[in-house]
Amino acid sequence: MDFHWFRRKGWFYLPVSWIGWATLLSAFVYVVYKFRVIDSDSHSVSDTLINWGFQLLLTGAVYTFIGYWASRTT
Amino acid sequence: MNINEFEDSLTQMTKPEVNQLKHEDMLAKEMIKAKDRSVVSIWWLAPPFYILGMLLIKALFNPEGNFFNYLVELVFFQKYLAISLFYLIPGILICINSWSIWKIYFIAGRPQSIRFIKSVWLNVLIILLALILLLL
Numbered sequence: 601m602d603f604h605w606f607r608r609k610g611w612f613y614l615p616v617s618w619i620g621w622a623t624l625l626s627a628f629v630y631v632v633y634k635f636r637v638i639d640s641d642s643h644s645v646s647d648t649l650i651n652w653g654f655q656l657l658l659t660g661a662v663y664t665f666i667g668y669w670a671s672r673t674t
Numbered sequence: 675m676n677i678n679e680f681e682d683s684l685t686q687m688t689k690p691e692v693n694q695l696k697h698e699d700m701l702a703k704e705m706i707k708a709k710d711r712s713v714v715s716i717w718w719l720a721p722p723f724y725i726l727g728m729l730l731i732k733a734l735f736n737p738e739g740n741f742f743n744y745l746v747e748l749v750f751f752q753k754y755l756a757i758s759l760f761y762l763i764p765g766i767l768i769c770i771n772s773w774s775i776w777k778i779y780f781i782a783g784r785p786q787s788i789r790f791i792k793s794v795w796l797n798v799l800i801i802l803l804a805l806i807l808l809l810l
Contacts (some may be wrong), residue, residue, distance in 0.1 A: 605810055607714065608710060650728055654721060654725065657717075657720045657721045657782070661720065661721060664717040665718070668714045
């Protein structure tokens with residue numbers, strides 16, 4: 601089964617189909633939502649950024665895995 | 675070279691040459707796959723190293739803080755997260771990258787040269803970083 605949703609460019613997977621763009625948009629919406637949630641519970645700016653940074657990296661890791669899986673040709 | 679000439683050259687080609695072409699193609703594909711896997715691995719190594727960095731900064735700026743105490747606290751209060759980030763993911767990454775290196779080493783005909791190390795240096799680095807996480 602062939603997937604051509606993403607194409608690797610250096611350290612990032614760039615979307616090349618509408619499903620890929622939808623995935624990237626979903627990831628973006630998720631990190632914005634997490635920022636708002638973390639910011640509402642935090643006591644300082646650094647507290648927000650430290651916790652959000654972890655969520656950002658985790659989302660990036662999941663997105664990269666999807667990109668890797670959906671860009672391969674078998 | 676037009677398509678007819680190319681077909682002629684293919685039919686005139688001796689068996690070892692065809693094998694060599696297939697072999698080079700396999701090696702090139704495997705090296706691209708190894709690069710793809712190393713990119714995914716780096717992304718998955720980033721969250722645990724981010725946590726370590728934050729704990730280290732916390733320990734440096736708190737006069738009574740201790741890095742290893744913070745690490746033990748993390749394991750105690752966030753058991754599943756700690757197991758996933760510091761045992762499961764590094765273990766999987768070591769297996770995947772070792773497999774990539776072994777396949778390239780095998781397809782390239784067990785080379786003993788520095789060029790082989792240069793082609794897989796990122797996978798070796800990922801294995802070393804994952805080992806650091808496992809040993810912590």
